[in-house]
Amino acid sequence: MAIEGSKQQVLEYLRHHRGEYISGEELSKKLAITRTAVWKHIQALRQEGYQIDAQTRRGYCLLSIPDCFYPEEVAAGLKTSWLGRNLYYYDEVGSTNQVAKELADGGAPEGTVVIAEAQTGGRGRRGRSWLSPPHKGIWFSVILRPRVTPALASQLTLLAAVAVAAAIRRHTGLPPGIKWPNDLLAGGRKVCGILTEIKAEIDAIEYVVLGTGLNVNMEAGDFSPEVRPLATSLFLELGRPVARLPLFQEILYQLEKWYERWQEEGFDPVRRAWKEASVTLGREVEVNSWREVFRGVAVDIDAEGALLVRGGGGEVRRFNSGEVSL
Ligand code: BTN
Structure with missing residues (x-):
């Protein structure tokens, strides 16, 4: 043997x-x-x-057992039926999103998950890098193959935020706020970011890769002085270390549950849950889109997950993408 x-x-x-x-x-x-x-x-x-x-x-x-993401440990307590059942584990990798995209290009099935203890080239939105030190966070990517038009893919980024927030709340008691589209905040600082990458034809999605970076046990000194005022971790907010393995299992469970619900019932339940956890709506915001910087009050998200902002003159603008400052 x-x-x-x-x-x-x-x-x-x-x-x-x-x-x-x-x-x-x-x-x-x-x-x-x-x-x-x-x-x-x-x-x-x-x-x-x-x-x-x-x-x-x-x-x-x-x-x-160690608080690591060894596939056999993840599988031992996993409550999902398909998501994460095909798991790729790395001690260290450049970017789990990159690996997931290569696997998806090679035909990996829906629900495939790539997780690493550390990333050396973790990527954030808008070309930023994402700090991913060993054993301090949950850095992972999920491959999904939804049968919807590319226009609906942005709903998935909101869905991911709802699912991860629910898992954090259930596992730690801490209720994170969601900043549009899908940053999770705790104590006003970013604790989790989600990078959604998509490969699609004009009318059909080939795959979506949802890459999540959750700062679990990072200490203040782990962040650079520029990032620290903006970033936090579950450890810093709760004042105690958090076991990553059961939290990861709960995240996969919530993701599968919300994804199936979205397929069966559409965006409405996700939209309601997103609005409940939102820290964006009702606030004075500045949206930095690729076209312009727009100031106003965030009033709602629409049926596609776009942000609606009312400007000083009463006009309501719609944003599909962009960076929101509160
Ligand atoms: C953001 O900028 O808010 C998104 C950050 C996403 C980081 C995660 S960590 C796992 C996955 N792999 C990456 O390279 N990025 C995402």
Whole structure:
């Protein structure tokens, strides 16, 4: 049997008997490997961050699993039926969006997820970079293949914000606000950004890649002095570290749930949830679109997710894209 395969089996066996001590002899018999192989696998698993107690005469006991996105750990607690079931995991990668686009070009199915512990070339909206240090955040991309016209793709970016906000709220109790179109704010600062990339023909979407960057356990010193006044993390807002793995599993669950609801019921439920969490509507805003800078009061989002802003003269302008300052 392949080394990796039998290591995985040792882990599965211990996971199945979590909290119990399993002797080296039992493991070796059940898995048909030598006691030395068992010991080597235990050592390797410890290196990966699994806490395994070893006691003479009693054997091994799995005490805790690492807060990493190892595919087997993600799968172990995943409540989705299709989203994230095809998972690509990297310790470090340039950009998960880039990898996801290459996979999508190669025919990867809807629901494929790419996640990395760190990104060396994380990309944000408007050509900005996205800081993605190791083990401090959730940096991932999802491939979707919705059967709608490209005009409706922007609804998905709002949907992603609604889903991620719901997951954060459920997992931590913190209710993030959504700044149009899909920045999540906590304490007035950005805690999560979403980069949506699309490949489409004039009348049909080939795929959408939703790339989410959520600052989970970043400390103030992790941000550059220019970014710090604008950015925050769940750790900084809550004053305690947050376990990333269950939060990621909840995000995937919420994404799948909202996406299916959107397919069945259309944009209305997403629009309502977005408006409830919005920190943009009713506020004086400045919208920086590629055409102009426009000031006014954000009054609503329309059926396509565009932002409606009433200017000083009472005229209402519609923005499909742009950067909003509050
Ligand atoms: C923004 O500017 O608000 C969007 C930031 C999106 C960052 C995420 S991190 C995972 C994925 N891979 C990337 O390169 N970017 C997105």
